[in-house]
Amino acid sequence: MFIEWDDKYCIGHPDIDAQHKKMFEIMNIGAKNENCTDLTQIALMRELLQYAKEHFATEESYMQEIGYPNLQEHKEEHKKMADAVERLIVKLYSEGPIDVDVFEKFTESWIIDHVIQKDCGIKVFSEASLTG
Numbered sequence: 001m002f003i004e005w006d007d008k009y010c011i012g013h014p015d016i017d018a019q020h021k022k023m024f025e026i027m028n029i030g031a032k033n034e035n036c037t038d039l040t041q042i043a044l045m046r047e048l049l050q051y052a053k054e055h056f057a058t059e060e061s062y063m064q065e066i067g068y069p070n071l072q073e074h075k076e077e078h079k080k081m082a083d084a085v086e087r088l089i090v091k092l093y094s095e096g097p098i099d100v101d102v103f104e105k106f107t108e109s110w111i112i113d114h115v116i117q118k119d120c121g122i123k124v125f126s127e128a129s130l131t132g
């Protein structure tokens with residue numbers, strides 16, 4: 001499945017929004033590639049992992065800065081997300097490529113769960129603190 005970035009996913013922090021957009025782009029390279037070979041899958045997951053780690057650090061310092069109440073929970077979520085990608089990379093190295101549909105499903109739910117579901121909580125909180 002191919003999910004285009006939409007500005008409605010913005011949380012209102014320029015760096016974080018740009019990073020989310022970039023992660024959508026990485027995901028969509030996989031979604032567009034029907035012959036996603038083992039090397040492509042590994043390369044994409046390595047890129048996603050490296051990028052996501054930088055992104056999580058930016059997001060965590062922003063949450064700290066605004067006094068986001070679910071910081072600890074969100075940090076644990078980031079760790080779980082990075083672990084899931086690390087586990088997949090190990091699996092790809094040891095067992096070869098996974099089915100393209102399964103691969104797409106993984107990246108899609110990974111990013112949707114993070115950007116659209118979890119991070120919108122940061123937006124709601126930061127907007128409420130600005131207006132409140």
Ligand SMILES: [Fe+2]
Pocket residue numbers: 020055059114115119
């Ligand atoms: Fe995020």
